[in-house]
Amino acid sequence: MKTLFDVLSPLSPCDEPGGWLNQFGTDELRECWEETWRSDWLLWLLRKVGAPDAKMRLVAVLCAAEVAYLMDDERSLYALDVAHACAIGEADGAELGDARAAARAAALDVSRVAALDVSRVAARDVAWDATRSAEWDAASDTLSSAAWAAALDVSRVAALGATSDESWGAVRTRQSDIIREVFTFDEVEPLLKARLS
Numbered sequence: 001m002k003t004l005f006d007v008l009s010p011l012s013p014c015d016e017p018g019g020w021l022n023q024f025g026t027d028e029l030r031e032c033w034e035e036t037w038r039s040d041w042l043l044w045l046l047r048k049v050g051a052p053d054a055k056m057r058l059v060a061v062l063c064a065a066e067v068a069y070l071m072d073d074e075r076s077l078y079a080l081d082v083a084h085a086c087a088i089g090e091a092d093g094a095e096l097g098d099a100r101a102a103a104r105a106a107a108l109d110v111s112r113v114a115a116l117d118v119s120r121v122a123a124r125d126v127a128w129d130a131t132r133s134a135e136w137d138a139a140s141d142t143l144s145s146a147a148w149a150a151a152l153d154v155s156r157v158a159a160l161g162a163t164s165d166e167s168w169g170a171v172r173t174r175q176s177d178i179i180r181e182v183f184t185f186d187e188v189e190p191l192l193k194a195r196l197s
Contacts, residue, residue: 001025004032007196011048017041029192033185039063039175046183049191055182058087062178066171079103 005013005021013021020041024032036042046056061084071077082099085091 004028008045008048011195013044017044026196029189030185033188033192034180037169037173037176039172039179042176042179045192046179046188049188049195051183051188051191054087054089057083059179059182061087062182063175066174066178073106073109075102075106079106 002025003022004024004026005018007026008021009018017038020036020038021032033042043059046059061080064080064083068077068080071080079099079102082091082095086093086096
């Protein structure tokens with residue numbers, strides 16, 4: 001049986017996602033998408049199949065919102081609000097640039113104070129990651145990189161407070177649920193099938 005790994009290997013999956021893809025036949029796209037709890041694998045796959053930037057930004061914002069309770073600087077919360085507005089078409093690049101600068105300043109201010117809780121620093125970094133845009137990075141996949149970075153930052157923040165593997169797994173499961181809420185299988189299927197042909 002030909003597996004998803006066989007047909008998606010040109011996308012260069014590393015060992016772990018490669019093993020995940022190797023579990024599914026090419027006729028098991030839905031199962032592959034719906035069964036994993038690894039948000040990082042889902043984000044990798046979305047980046048590789050060319051998921052829309054605005055929806056990737058929405059994933060970044062929603063993942064960052066998971067740790068908004070750790071953000072005690074209004075600039076970080078403002079950045080999340082503007083990034084969300086941008087993701088749904090209600091803010092422009094200039095507003096996003098201003099919010100990104102504010103979130104970055106908040107992250108830098110906190111990093112200068114060594115006595116602060118490291119999880120709060122990471123939470124501010126999440127807000128900054130969620131506001132990345134093509135204007136600040138020449139790479140063509142900047143927006144999807146923002147989603148990737150924000151999700152990984154949320155994982156890092158949660159891991160700082162996690163006391164068990166179950167907590168870590170719960171964080172990744174919640175992120176995977178967020179990704180699947182934003183990108184339904186019906187939206188992902190054509191992207192995957194285009195790569196399979």
